[in-house]
Amino acid sequence: xxxxxxxxxxxxxxxxxxxxxxxxxxxxxxxxxxxxxxxxxxxxxxxxxxxxxxxxxxxxxxxxxxxxxxxxxxxxxxxxxxxxxxxxxxxxxxxxxxxxxxxxxxxxxxxxxxxxxxxxxxxxxxxxxxxxxxxxxxxxxxxxxxxxxxxxxxxxxxxxxxx
Numbered sequence: 001x002x003x004x005x006x007x008x009x010x011x012x013x014x015x016x017x018x019x020x021x022x023x024x025x026x027x028x029x030x031x032x033x034x035x036x037x038x039x040x041x042x043x044x045x046x047x048x049x050x051x052x053x054x055x056x057x058x059x060x061x062x063x064x065x066x067x068x069x070x071x072x073x074x075x076x077x078x079x080x081x082x083x084x085x086x087x088x089x090x091x092x093x094x095x096x097x098x099x100x101x102x103x104x105x106x107x108x109x110x111x112x113x114x115x116x117x118x119x120x121x122x123x124x125x126x127x128x129x130x131x132x133x134x135x136x137x138x139x140x141x142x143x144x145x146x147x148x149x150x151x152x153x154x155x156x157x158x159x160x161x162x163x
Contacts, residue, residue, distance in 0.1 A: 001086050001133075002126040003117055006076070020156045024048065028076050028124065031148050047153040054146045057082045057138035065092055065107040067132040069100070071151040075135070076124040080145025083137035085114040089130050107132055119147070129154065 006029055027050065057080075067089045075084070087110060098105035117125055118139060127133045 001115075001128065001131045004124060005122045006124065007122050018157065020048065020152060024074055024150045024152060028074065028148060028150060031076070031078065046151075047156055048151065050148050050150045052078075052146065052148055054144065055136065056144050057142050058136050059142070060085075060109075060134075060137050063109075063134050063136045064095065065109060065132045065134045067105050067107065067129065068103045068127075069098070069105075069129050070103045071153060072129070072157075073127040073133070074124055074150040074152065075119065075127070076148045076150070077119040077121050078146040078148060079121055080143055080147075081118060081120045081139050082135060082145055082147075083139055084117045084119060084125060085134040085137060086117065086127070087114045087132050089132045092132050109134070 006025070031050075031052075060083075063085075065085070065087065087107075089107070092107035092110060095106040095108045114134075116137075117123075119125060125133075
């Protein structure tokens with residue numbers, strides 16, 4: 001997991017050594033919170049794409065941990081704020097069978113405390129396949145937000161020539 005802000009590029013400069021990260025972060029920097037229809041495909045065949053999501057955050061007890069096996073998530077807050085909790089997949093108990101078609105598995109919320117991030121506009125977090133994450137948690141009270149989620153097929157990170 002990595003946490004940074006688009007306004008502090010020195011923090012994540014090491015990522016830019018690989019063209020996949022360069023393309024993803026440069027693409028995110030072009031998005032506008034006021035564009036309700038922004039959806040971009042940067043690479044064909046759904047190896048890397050972005051989804052713009054808008055929803056209202058919820059209380060923690062209604063949220064669920066999720067994880068992916070094929071895709072890395074970069075979640076960038078465009079407008080609003082939310083808490084995202086993080087835990088290692090290995091420390092969680094599956095709640096449902098993993099769905100390979102959706103690249104999505106859900107997990108039971110553990111009793112023990114988890115790492116918590118607060119994402120505000122410009123903040124982004126990178127979640128790798130072993131990082132289960134629970135988005136949608138409200139900071140103070142349920143509130144609307146908009147964020148961009150870049151999905152990166154892990155196979156793109158094997159070699160720079162994969163672009």
